Amino acid sequence: MKNLTDSFVSLGHWPSAGSFGFNTDILATNPINLSVVLGVLIFFGKGVCASCSEIEREKVNLINATSYSLEQLENYKNETLHFEQQRAINQVRQQVFQQALQGALGTLNSCLNSELHFRTISANIGILGAMEEITD
Template identity: 50%
Template sequence: MKNVTDSSISLVYWPSAGGFELNTNIFETNIINLSVVLGVLIYFGKGVYNLLSLSNLLDNRKQKILSTIRNSEELCKGAANQLEQARARLREVEKRAGEIRLNGYSQIEQEKEDFIKAASANLEQLEESKNETVHFEQQRAIEQVRQQVSHQAVQRALGTLNIRLNSELHLRTIDHNIGLLRAMKNITD
């Protein structure tokens, strides 16, 4: 970042006399460096086009997984709200407990524990559901990418085979296989 700042500062030179000059030293202004970097990026960027469909597929899966995670997080927030409501209710119960302590302290304690257990169980279930959904979506995305990659590999192999398989090679392959079959027949006889 310092070089970019230095180069932009060095484009304009303010001498102490108050004049304006342009810095024409191309090594200080990084024009050559930038053109080399752009050339390399353009040259190597051409091969990336074949991977765009795979990249798009991965981006789509990523968006679906992120959406699922967001939904799970919203469910988790809902559970947290429920937990907060349960805590508010717990505070009410504790207030009431002070008023009716003489009549049923043990009953109030049991109610408090039940609320806490129910809220904790609810939160744990939602967390497990979120984790299972994320894991399932990850496995599904991995399987889909595997299928796409294997399909592309088969297509490339068929293309290479069709390009390299000419009639002479085809006839030699057939003759070779016939010879193998004859040799197998002679062995079995």
């Protein structure tokens, strides 16, 4: 216990540091070691920063490429939808035309008797003959 008390008492009797000042002893302040450490940090830090910026550039390039690909996919999707829509419209037109033609033929066949049929054919032959005379 006495040793412990003596150690605390000796701590209280340390001499004061005196006044504030600069230490000009090169070996005591160690600027050589500090400059070596700073030089190594700067040398290897450049490589780390360069690789970080390269990674960031690659990341931006990948994001841009992905954005362009998504834009192209959106355009292809819209073109496909437009093509399918046009195809559906053409199918409906064709079906409407077929139904109208079938209806017209059905109406003509039900309304035409043999005499009316003969007169229609004669009139059409006359029209074709007149067209042939005009072209000659």
